[in-house]
Amino acid sequence: MSDLPRKEGTGDAPSSCFHCEMPEGPSVRKFHHLVSPFVGQQVVRTGGSSQKLNPASFESLWLQDTQVHGKKLFLRFDPDEQIVSPGNNPLPEPLQKSEQKEEAGHQQKVSEQSSLSPGGADALPSRDDGPQHLGEDTPAGGAERWLQVRFGLFGSVWVNEFSRAKKANKRGDWRDPIPRLVLHFGGGGFLAFYNCQMSWSSSPVVSPTSDILSEEFHRGQALEALGRDQPVCYTLLDQRYFSGLGNIIKNEVLYRAGIHPLSPGSRLDPPRLEALVDHVLAFSAAWLQGKFQGTQQHTQVYQKQQCPAGHQVVKEALGPPGGLQRLTWWCPQCQPRLSPDEPGAQAPSSQGLALKGP
Numbered sequence: 001m002s003d004l005p006r007k008e009g010t011g012d013a014p015s016s017c018f019h020c021e022m023p024e025g026p027s028v029r030k031f032h033h034l035v036s037p038f039v040g041q042q043v044v045r046t047g048g049s050s051q052k053l054n055p056a057s058f059e060s061l062w063l064q065d066t067q068v069h070g071k072k073l074f075l076r077f078d079p080d081e082q083i084v085s086p087g088n089n090p091l092p093e094p095l096q097k098s099e100q101k102e103e104a105g106h107q108q109k110v111s112e113q114s115s116l117s118p119g120g121a122d123a124l125p126s127r128d129d130g131p132q133h134l135g136e137d138t139p140a141g142g143a144e145r146w147l148q149v150r151f152g153l154f155g156s157v158w159v160n161e162f163s164r165a166k167k168a169n170k171r172g173d174w175r176d177p178i179p180r181l182v183l184h185f186g187g188g189g190f191l192a193f194y195n196c197q198m199s200w201s202s203s204p205v206v207s208p209t210s211d212i213l214s215e216e217f218h219r220g221q222a223l224e225a226l227g228r229d230q231p232v233c234y235t236l237l238d239q240r241y242f243s244g245l246g247n248i249i250k251n252e253v254l255y256r257a258g259i260h261p262l263s264p265g266s267r268l269d270p271p272r273l274e275a276l277v278d279h280v281l282a283f284s285a286a287w288l289q290g291k292f293q294g295t296q297q298h299t300q301v302y303q304k305q306q307c308p309a310g311h312q313v314v315k316e317a318l319g320p321p322g323g324l325q326r327l328t329w330w331c332p333q334c335q336p337r338l339s340p341d342e343p344g345a346q347a348p349s350s351q352g353l354a355l356k357g358p
């Protein structure tokens with residue numbers, strides 16, 4: 001009895017807030033961890049502003065499973081109590097104890113979004129992980145029993161507590177954020193979902209081989225994608241190969257690998273691409289671990305004026321033509337552009353040769 005998951009995060013258990021971080025893979029893993037204790041419980045009351053999903057339709061459904069894939073959180077709801085599959089909780093038990101520390105440290109955290117200019121590229125809602133399901137939004141009556149949750153820039157999950165306004169808006173009003181969906185459970189606790197897009201799907205369809213935090217992450221597939229003739233900073237955000245990788249991880253791993261964001265992957269030799277993938281995996285794992293230990297992952301160039309070596313960092317919105325432009329920080333000295341003469345550089349194009357003249 002004592003290890004029933006419903007005991008955690010219900011009743012008087014401390015609530016948790018991760019409102020202050022951009023939800024990349026590690027944050028969504030943490031949300032998953034917060035939701036997991038509610039698996040096996042029945043929804044008894046609902047609320048929320050979602051127009052797309054009718055929050056009332058969740059009433060009396062049972063939360064039977066939760067999974068995380070890349071930046072997406074999946075919750076399985078069934079009309080019956082029977083447990084269809086065991087809860088998917090990849091996190092080791094001891095980590096569950098550290099939530100209170102993170103809670104305590106929350107007030108000191110600096111919002112990663114607040115210093116961005118309102119019109120900046122990063123102020124756009126994240127839409128870099130594929131098309132949205134636009135199917136019929138049925139409650140969990142038919143085959144579509146998985147609720148897919150994709151978090152926006154300020155997306156978050158709160159447990160047994162609502163998010164409160166941290167400052168007044170432009171008109172001077174202190175308005176608390178409005179949750180999209182609130183689920184009160186039979187155990188007495190509740191979950192509140194903020195700034196996210198939700199839709200029903202038949203299964204969590206994301207392959208773990210592209211999930212940077214999965215043990216099944218396919219390194220060869222990622223290296224092949226990175227080696228293409230396009231800037232590596234575009235490929236890193238491609239959720240087909242680096243599911244869970246967001247803008248913070250992108251900036252940090254490129255700095256650590258000493259690679260200019262606009263370097264075409266095809267001009268980087270295999271050891272440099274290998275090192276870049278190593279940094280992706282190491283940084284993401286360290287970030288996730290820090291989340292459970294209540295420590296904040298330190299950034300070296302993301303939203304910085306200077307790199308750790310004291311050089312001036314530059315910032316620019318970069319993205320594929322016609323695609324989402326993301327604010328990118330890099331150090332021109334630690335991450336120099338590849339020169340055309342550098343060994344390993346591709347042969348210049350015929351146009352380039354023609355320009356050289358006789």
Ligand SMILES: [Zn+2]
Nearest residue numbers: 307311331334
């Ligand atoms: Zn530098």
